[in-house]
Structures are given as C-alpha cells and as structure tokens.
Amino acid sequence: MSKKSSLRPRYLKLHAILVFAFLFAPIIVLVTFSFNQAKSGTRWTGFSTHWYGDLARNHLALQAFRNTLKVAFIATLLATIIGTLAAFALTRFKFRGRSGYSTLIFISLVMPEIVMGIALTAFFKRFAHVELSIQTVIAAHVTFCIAFVVVVVKARLTAFDNRLIEAAADLGATPLQAFLRVVLPLATPGILAGAMLAFTISLDDVVITDFTSGPGSTTLPLYIFGQLHFGVSPSINALSTIVLASALILLTIGGVFSWRAARSGLGSVDATTLG
Amino acid sequence: MSDPDRVNLAFIWDTTSPHFSRRTFMRTMAFASAAGFAAACGSSAKTGGGATTTLGNTPTTPHTFSSAVEAKTLNFYNWTDYIASDTIPNFQKTTGIKVTYDNYSSNDALFAKLSSGSTGYDIIVPTDATLVKMKHASLVQPLDLSLIPNVKNLDPRFRDAAYDPGNQYSIPWQWGTTGIGFDKSKVGGAVTDWDAFELPAVKGKSSFLDEARDAFAMALFALKKDPNSTNDADLDAAKDYLIALKKKVKQITSDYQDPLKGGELLMAQAYSGDVFTIQADNAKIEYVIPTSGAFSWVDSMAIPKGAKHPKNACEFMNYILEPKVGAALTNFVNYGSPNKAAEKYINKDILDNPLIYPPADVLAKLPFQKDIGDAELKYSDRWTEVKTA
Amino acid sequence: MSTTQADRPPESAVDDSPVAVTTTRRRLPGWLSGNLLLLPTSVWFFFLLVIPTLLVVAYSLGGRTVASPIKFSWGNLIWSNYKTALNPRFLPIFWRSIWYAAVSTIACVLLGFPIAYWIARFGGRLRNVYLVLVIIPFLTSYLIRMYAWQFILQRDGLLNSVLGTIGLGRGHEFLNTDFAVILGLTYGFLPFMILPLYASIERMDPSLVEASYDLGHGKASTLFRVIIPTVAPGLIAGILLVFIPAVGDFVTPELLGGVNTQMFGNTVYDQFNSGNNWPLGSAMSVLLMVFILAGVFVYLRRVGEEAL
Numbered sequence: 001m002s003k004k005s006s007l008r009p010r011y012l013k014l015h016a017i018l019v020f021a022f023l024f025a026p027i028i029v030l031v032t033f034s035f036n037q038a039k040s041g042t043r044w045t046g047f048s049t050h051w052y053g054d055l056a057r058n059h060l061a062l063q064a065f066r067n068t069l070k071v072a073f074i075a076t077l078l079a080t081i082i083g084t085l086a087a088f089a090l091t092r093f094k095f096r097g098r099s100g101y102s103t104l105i106f107i108s109l110v111m112p113e114i115v116m117g118i119a120l121t122a123f124f125k126r127f128a129h130v131e132l133s134i135q136t137v138i139a140a141h142v143t144f145c146i147a148f149v150v151v152v153v154k155a156r157l158t159a160f161d162n163r164l165i166e167a168a169a170d171l172g173a174t175p176l177q178a179f180l181r182v183v184l185p186l187a188t189p190g191i192l193a194g195a196m197l198a199f200t201i202s203l204d205d206v207v208i209t210d211f212t213s214g215p216g217s218t219t220l221p222l223y224i225f226g227q228l229h230f231g232v233s234p235s236i237n238a239l240s241t242i243v244l245a246s247a248l249i250l251l252t253i254g255g256v257f258s259w260r261a262a263r264s265g266l267g268s269v270d271a272t273t274l275g
Numbered sequence: 276m277s278d279p280d281r282v283n284l285a286f287i288w289d290t291t292s293p294h295f296s297r298r299t300f301m302r303t304m305a306f307a308s309a310a311g312f313a314a315a316c317g318s319s320a321k322t323g324g325g326a327t328t329t330l331g332n333t334p335t336t337p338h339t340f341s342s343a344v345e346a347k348t349l350n351f352y353n354w355t356d357y358i359a360s361d362t363i364p365n366f367q368k369t370t371g372i373k374v375t376y377d378n379y380s381s382n383d384a385l386f387a388k389l390s391s392g393s394t395g396y397d398i399i400v401p402t403d404a405t406l407v408k409m410k411h412a413s414l415v416q417p418l419d420l421s422l423i424p425n426v427k428n429l430d431p432r433f434r435d436a437a438y439d440p441g442n443q444y445s446i447p448w449q450w451g452t453t454g455i456g457f458d459k460s461k462v463g464g465a466v467t468d469w470d471a472f473e474l475p476a477v478k479g480k481s482s483f484l485d486e487a488r489d490a491f492a493m494a495l496f497a498l499k500k501d502p503n504s505t506n507d508a509d510l511d512a513a514k515d516y517l518i519a520l521k522k523k524v525k526q527i528t529s530d531y532q533d534p535l536k537g538g539e540l541l542m543a544q545a546y547s548g549d550v551f552t553i554q555a556d557n558a559k560i561e562y563v564i565p566t567s568g569a570f571s572w573v574d575s576m577a578i579p580k581g582a583k584h585p586k587n588a589c590e591f592m593n594y595i596l597e598p599k600v601g602a603a604l605t606n607f608v609n610y611g612s613p614n615k616a617a618e619k620y621i622n623k624d625i626l627d628n629p630l631i632y633p634p635a636d637v638l639a640k641l642p643f644q645k646d647i648g649d650a651e652l653k654y655s656d657r658w659t660e661v662k663t664a
Numbered sequence: 665m666s667t668t669q670a671d672r673p674p675e676s677a678v679d680d681s682p683v684a685v686t687t688t689r690r691r692l693p694g695w696l697s698g699n700l701l702l703l704p705t706s707v708w709f710f711f712l713l714v715i716p717t718l719l720v721v722a723y724s725l726g727g728r729t730v731a732s733p734i735k736f737s738w739g740n741l742i743w744s745n746y747k748t749a750l751n752p753r754f755l756p757i758f759w760r761s762i763w764y765a766a767v768s769t770i771a772c773v774l775l776g777f778p779i780a781y782w783i784a785r786f787g788g789r790l791r792n793v794y795l796v797l798v799i800i801p802f803l804t805s806y807l808i809r810m811y812a813w814q815f816i817l818q819r820d821g822l823l824n825s826v827l828g829t830i831g832l833g834r835g836h837e838f839l840n841t842d843f844a845v846i847l848g849l850t851y852g853f854l855p856f857m858i859l860p861l862y863a864s865i866e867r868m869d870p871s872l873v874e875a876s877y878d879l880g881h882g883k884a885s886t887l888f889r890v891i892i893p894t895v896a897p898g899l900i901a902g903i904l905l906v907f908i909p910a911v912g913d914f915v916t917p918e919l920l921g922g923v924n925t926q927m928f929g930n931t932v933y934d935q936f937n938s939g940n941n942w943p944l945g946s947a948m949s950v951l952l953m954v955f956i957l958a959g960v961f962v963y964l965r966r967v968g969e970e971a972l
Contacts (some may be wrong), residue, residue: 009883012782019779020797024852027801029822033815039556039753043537060376082704089701101702103957104709106875107717109908112932115415115949118391118942119716119723127393127715132395137896143712146705148856148905156863159772189866193859200855204806206915207933214395215350216375224807226355226378228822228919231533231551232811240804247800254889295775323813381939390733411731479837487938525840526922651730655940662926662934664752 003234004209025036027244034237038244050244053233062225063216067134067238071147071209071219072202075141080195082142083149087190088183090150116144117211124212132214148201150192156190293639339419349587350375350394352385354574359607366594372587379448381529382486389414389579397582398591400448400574403438404488404644408651410444415577417443421511422589425596428616431571438643439512445575446592447613449548450603451631452641453489453570456535456545460559468565469497472520473544479650481542482526482534487658488644489570490527496568502642510586514657525664534561535560545628546572548610562630568640573613592649627641724946734942739845745947754931754948761928764842764917765910766851769857773899774908775850776857780898781891784865789868796901798858810848817844817920840922848916853909857902864898865891908956928952 037046055061090101110118120140124130166185168178184191206221213222220239224232347370351363355378355592363374377396379385382405388394390412398415401409409415420426427433433447445482457466461475472481490500494513504510519525526534531543537552550562576595594600602607605612612621612633625631633641697705724745726736785793801809816822817838828834838844872894876886892899914929921927928948935945 009673012778012786014756016776016782019775019854022775022851023801026809026816026851027804029812029815030804030808033812037501060378063968080706085701086705089699090337093701093759095699101705101709104713106904106957107953108709108713109904110910110912111717111720112929112949113389113914114929114936115720115946116934118387119719120712121388121391122737123712123716123717124919128711132392139712142708146708150705150865151901151905152860155860155897156867158864158897188862192923193795193863196796197856197859200799200802203803206807210384211391213377215352215377215826218377221805222808222813224805226380228530228790228807228811229380229549230356231536232808236805236808240808243803244800247803249756251793251796251800252798255790258788258792269307381937387733408730413731484937487940521923524923534818537818539814540818555739649730652728652940655938657941659931659934659941659944660753662939663757663931 003124009128013026027064027238030237031241031244034234034241036234039231039234049107051234051238054233055238055242058233058235059237060218061223061233061236062222064218064220067137067217068203068220071134071141072199073139074144074194075138076199078138078142079145079198080149080191082189083194083198084153084191086146087150087153087157087194088187091154108144108147109151113205113207114211116140117208120208121211122228132212132217134213134217136212136214137209137217139220141205144205145207147198149191152194152197156193157187214255276451280364288638296350297561303370311592325456339421340589341354345584345586347372347587348375349373349398349584350377350396350582351590351591352377352394352399354378354400356573357400358606359603362600362604363597365582365600366591370587370590371592374591386414395578395583396579397577397584398576399579399589400576401556403436403573403575404646405647406445406575407438407576407644408576410439410647414580415444416580416582416585418446418578418592419589422520422586423593425593428598428601429612430613430615433613436572436573436643439575439644445577446596448574448576448595448631449608450571450573451542451610452633453484453492453540453572454550454562454564454630456531456550456553457542458535458557458559459537459561460523461538461541466542466561466563468567469493472523474542477542478523480540481524482528482531482540483520483524483544484507484531487654489544490658490661492570492644493517494520496565499567502568502570503645503647505647505653507653510653510657514661515659521664527663548608551628551631553611563639564630564633564641568642571638571641571642571643572648673720692870720946721950723942724950726943726946728941728943730940732944733936733940742943745943746822746951748944749947749951757926758928758932758952761911762847764849765907765913767846768853768910769903769907771846771850772854772857772893773903775862776854776902777899780858780861784862784868795859795862798855802855806852806915807919809851810916813844813848813851813920814839817847840925841922842925844920845917845927846923847921849910850914852913852916853906856905856909860901860905861895861898864895870895896967900964904960908960911956912952916959932946 032044034051035047035049036044036051037048086101090098111119117140118144121132123133124136124139130136145268162260164182165178169175173181204221205219208223208227209219209222213219220236224236226238227233278375290493296437299616309652349372351374353376358376364370367374379388384401385401386405386462389399390633399415406415420442426446429442429447432444433450435441439445455466455469455471457471457477460550461476462471462474463631464471464474466474471477472483483493491510493561494501494502495509497515498509500506500511500513504513525540531545532553533538534540535543535545535550536557547562547563547564548635549613550560553560574589576592582588595604596614596616598614598616599620601612601617605614605617605625606620606622609625609631612618618626629637671824725743726745727740727742728735728949736908750921753965779798780809783791783798785860787794814821817822819837819839821839823838824836827836868891871888876890881889882968883918911927912929912932913927914933917925918932921930930944932948932952935948939945
C-alpha cells in the first residue's frame, strides 16, 4: 500500500496489538473455562472436555443457538438492504423531511431497550394481532439494526463524488448500472462494516428479544440470561469456543484466499469496476 | 428492488402461522393507519383496565373449557433450572403432547411481558404475590379442576391459601423461604437473624434481593413490624433502613448465586432452594431462616388468558401432582413439595432438613406475602427511592 | 480504490457533506428517487418505530393501578408523570449515565482510532482479515463476555493475581465499581467506533498524508489538519454509535455494576419491573430521548453535518 515504510509508525502496530489483547482477553478466559472440569466459571479445577459432550446433549442451548443464528442472519440481511437504501437516499438527495429520518434513526438508537421491547410487543399484539414468535423477534431486530447500518454507510458515502455517476451516465450507463457499478462498490466497505455491526448487536440483544419472543423462539442470549443465576454452564463456553474456532478457520481460509487473489491481480473490486 | 418493503413484510409475517396471512396483516395495517393512534390508546387503555375486559378472547365460563379438540402441544414457560430432567420427556411419552419449554428469570419481567400482550404460553409459574397481581389484572384464567383430580394430593396448606383460595387459578409447583445464604468459613460471628448484614466481616461483600416486597420484608422483619404492613410510617422506616443498609452491601441483585458460590459475595438475602443447590458445589455455604421471621413463597402453575391449550395445561398440572412425578421434581430442585402424597418418594435428607421442611413452630413465623391491593404501589414507589438513593 | 481517490481533488474528502447534491441528468427528480429509496425504511419505521414511539408517549401520560401498570385515557392525561420524572432525585443517576457514556466514548476514540487507522492504512492485503478479527470476539454472546470480565475483575480474579504477582497487592475491589462499568461499556462498544472509522479512513487518500509531510508538517499537525478532518464523518458516526446507546445501556451496569452504579437505563427498566410504574418509566424515556436528540442535533450543527 504505502511505499514509504517510514510512514508506518511502530507504535500504531503496538497499539493495535494491545487493543486486540483487550478485545480477546475475556475470550481467552471463556475458551479456557470451556475445558474446566468443574461447573465453575471462576475456579480452575483441571482439564476436561466433557462440557463439549454435555453441549451435544443440551438441546435447549442448541435450539437457542439455531434461533440466534437464524434471527441474526435474516435481520442483518434485511436491515442492511433497507439501511443502505436509506443511507444512499439521505446522502444523495435533498428533500423535505430528511431531518425527520435522522430523528427517527436517533430515536431507535437512544430508546431504552425495555421501552422498545414493551412498545414493540404492544404493537405486535394489539395492532398487528400477530402471535409472538421468531418472526416478531426478527422484525424487532431489523428495527434496531437499521440505524446502525444507516449511520455507518452514510459516513462512508458522505462527500461521495457525484461526478463519478455523471461520468458513468455520460458513458451511457443507466442509473441502475451506475448504481451497481459505481456507487455500490464504493460503498461496499461501509455496507460490510454496517452489516457486521448489525450482526453483532442482533447476536447480543437480550431485553428486546425477551419481550418480543414467543414459545420456542428463545435465543442464546435469553438462555444465558436465565443461566446467570447459578453461573453459566461451561457447555455455553464450549459452544462459544466452537463458534470462535469456526470463525477463525473461515477467516484464515478467507485471508489466504484474498492474499492469493490479490497477488494474482484478481482481487480488488475497485480495480475491476473502475479500472 | 421493485417493491422491497412488501417482500420484507410478507417474509416476516406471511409464514406458517395459521392465524396469519399477509392479507390479514395488511388489513390490520390499514386499520392501524386509519384508526391510527386513538385506537391504539383506546385498546391499551381497555386492556389496561383489566378486570372487566377479555382481550378479545371468547369469554370462558369458569371451571370448564370449550369442548374443542386441542392440538397436541403445550407451551410451557418456567423458571430456569427448575425442573427434573425426566419431567417433560415422561409427560410427552405418556400423553403424546409435545412440550415447548422456555425459561424466564424474574417475576417482574414475566408480569411486564404478559401485561404488554399475551405471550402464547399455556403454563407460567409465577410466585404467589405475582400470581395475585396477575389475578387482579385478569392476566390468568381459572382452571378446570375437573381435569385435575390429583389436586387432592396437595398439602392442605396449599388447598386454601390466601393467595388463591380453592386453587381456582393455580396449582403449586414448589415452595420455599426467603432467608440468608452465607459463607460460613469467612463470616465471623453467628448468623441467626437479619441483623447479620451489619457484621463487619461482610461489609461491602453482601447483597439483598432486587425484589421490592422481599427487600422490604427483610427490613420490616428486622424492625419487628408486620412484613405485610401497609402503614406509611412502617414503610418509611423500612425504606430508611434499606437506604442505610445499601451503604453496607455490594449489590442489590437477584443473581447472587454464582458470586456467593465463588466467594465474591459472602452473604446474600437468598431463596432457600438456591442455597441448597449452591451447597452441592460449595459445602461452606449455609442457609439460615432468620429468627425474627421470613416470607414463605410458593411458585404456582397458572394458565395465561388467551392460552391456546388450556386443557393440555390442566393435563400437565394433573401429571405434576402425581406422587412420583412431584417427588422426582423435589429431589432434583431441592425445594419443598406442596404435594403431600409425594412425600413417601422424596429423599429422606430433604424431608428431614428443617430448612426445607421447617417444624411447626418455625413455620408459624413464615407467612406468605399478603395481597395488599393498591398498597403495593406504596412499596413500588419507595423501592424506586431506595434504588435511586 | 486508489484510482478513485486520485481522480478526486483532496478538498472534497473533507466533509462538505450532503449539501452538494446534483442530479441534473437523472430521469427521476431527486425528491422522487430519494423517496423511492426511502420507501422500505419509511414503511418499516412507520409501523415498528413511529407507532411504538407514539405508544410510549401515550403511556407517559397514563396512570396506573396495582392491577394494570398502564391505564391510558384521552379524558385524563396525567402530566404529573413528567414532574415526577424531573424529580431531582433522578438527576445524579442521569449525570452518571452521561458521565459513563462520555468517558467510554473517549476511551473508544483513543483505543479505536489508532487501530482503525493502522488497519486501513497499513493492513495491506490483510485489512479485511484484521477487520473481521476485531469483530470475532463479538460473535460470542455479550452476556458471556461480561461473565468472563466478572472472572477477570473479581476479588480473587485474574487481574488481582496479575497485580499481586507484580507486587501491586491483591484483593482490590474492581467488580461492581464505576471502573468495571466503564470498562464494560468501552469493551462492548469499541467495534462501533472502529468499524465506522475504518470505513471512512479506508477512503482517505494516502497521498494527502505524504503531501502534508512533504510540506513540512509534523506528525501532530498532520493528524489534526489532514487526517482528522478527512475521517470526520466516520469519527462522528462512531461517537454517535457509542455514546447514544451507552447512555441508555442497561445490561452492563446490571452485570458489572454495584449498588452505586445505577444508570438511567436501569432506573427506567425498574419502572417497568419492580417499580411497577410504566407511566413514569415512559416519561423518563421520552425525556431521555428528547434530551439526547437535542444534544445530538446541537452537536451535529457544530461539527458541520447538516442532518445526521
């Protein structure tokens, strides 16, 4: 990237390592305790893998985990699409009521979780007359995820150079082509960042999910919240460890792949679309 | 891209739910937008009004359910870790009714969830005081006792209790007391009564419950007042007691179990069975019923209004009241069983434990929470003052 | 990416923002395109945000009885809920929430900016890998991460043994303190700072920095004159995404806090639970929302963003 290596201050790298250490500190703890013998999250009593076997038999936890993934994937997808379109409109066009949208987005960020949970439940039950289920959980998650996507994507698109689109139009591109070939690639890092945020907050939500969930739609955070009383079972640590390991393996594969692709000159989206 | 919102909405609602088609959804949406805000408030006001409205359910004559055949499913909403591992599998095997089992962790959250709209559950297990609130708010419906012949197995103490005379609304699940759990090896001095929170060894290392009535009861017992008092002066004194106590404790929490086990907390206002469960992992933790008195409580199965499978729910209640099933439950969760007929199958060490089955003279000092009606709000408001002090 | 940036004069990277809107050659007029793109959001927000928000406002004017936590009627709007919500006894809790959120936001900027910058500028081909690495800890449930922090912070926990080993003494009370809550908030919201920062730094033209150095600016001068103004939109987004949810946070103080770390979110939560007072809880939420929104708009005006 940068030709002048003198511009790569060492302290930045050191800082990055420290921040990663901070981010992974509790992760190391929870992975360690997934191999603890006793059912204790606080005292090391010896190595064991029996919590992994335990997990395989813990149908409630596994079902909750499946629900969590389902909710997070669908909610992220919907919120990313809706939020990206909104961010694009709010950046590109000037029209009445724009600040109204900003207000709504901030409202969804600031509204205390329990208030949103109760208000959404009241809406589902009393207005829409829907049974609480995993669908209502997904709808609720989309609602609070949209704001995160909009804010991040919009930050990326701000000061977007409109002349690029005009140039594309001059070259005969239809608006749709211009959007797909010019705007979207430019916005991609922002969209991915927004989607990742949406995904993590959906994975984590407890309070709103608690209110909007119905029979059989318990998510993993709800399950764990109930477990906090007696201490979270190490089989939940085992589950988290498996998730982390899978993510790291995928990331390594992806990393190797993109490294190779970049080396053979196929990788960069920008290069192909704009070059 | 042509009409993405419609796709999304359809995707969310137009699913397997038999009660839902997109058309109904769109219609309700149209209604919602047309009738708008006023309708919203109207409906919330009505349901809020409670007692007289029925939330659009067909009114049920008390004690019998419609003869309609129910689907073979049951949605059961219980406290976390509060059931034997074979309770549900055996029920499913004998009846063919499929049970969906979910957990909650606080009465208040359960009440709030039910108040904001019915939940789809067929059985919930509120504690006595919460059950009373739910009865006032018409959030639960009467049982059909003809479907629960095993009700005769109950200890008489639970047949005609003040919180639900004649088991009209509820079948008790397990009962226990609210006392003190502590680490015997680290707490200097004798722990016998509520004043143990003043011991220097536990300063900044104790907790009391995040439940208004339980916390106030502790204060009222300690002050030698009626634990169900509705007298303003008593309650103000209790409030001051709690605000003073707050400076000496580490947390106000109902999640004291793990910290107590691990040593982060040395003493906690605690539910009896929780402490016995902790003892299995840490034998140094003890439970005491304070000498000046404590609350008994009982968690009871009830059917929320609007439940789709009330008959299956009654069948399940009847099943729980079978002696062997009830005994297995108690042997697993370490609380007292309300099931008299089950006692011959309950482990002897549980039956002989005076902390689980207290002798008559101690039992006399362990009242249930009374239904104090609107005076409950006096507690709520003072509790907010305690927590924000 | 570099092709694009090279085409663009450096100044345009600075946020002259959404005002610069040109749609002369579009077939659809701007307002129509804008509205079409906003249609999904509009529909979604109308039903799932506007109506619920109005419900909350209605609740805040309702009354309550022991049987029903909320009783609303048009004929009897109860404004005194707002008077109660403005009771000075809640003020310290409110300021504590602002303080916790502000300190956490600052910590997130200090921790997040350099790493986002490093990944975007020096991550090379592995940029995306590093970025995902930031997110990976967050694939485990928040609760279980906070639970792990409890282990680290408790009296006989990891931090105390490390401190003991290096001779700083054991037995410090970290858990259930201000420190624990701020640490938890910082930890929980750090990616909300890093990701938007990354997205806007990544767009920055590296030649700008080099030009600044070539023109004889020092490191600090380059940071404040070139880098920060260029990445301002990402920084603003990050600050908003950390500060706003942090003010209303409930779970972190619940898990890591003690008797004296109650935040506004907990007080509101209590009103819907043990406090048994939905109207008061709703009034508090409405006030919180109004206050934060006012603050946000003043802030955005000052930093030059027109709206959002």
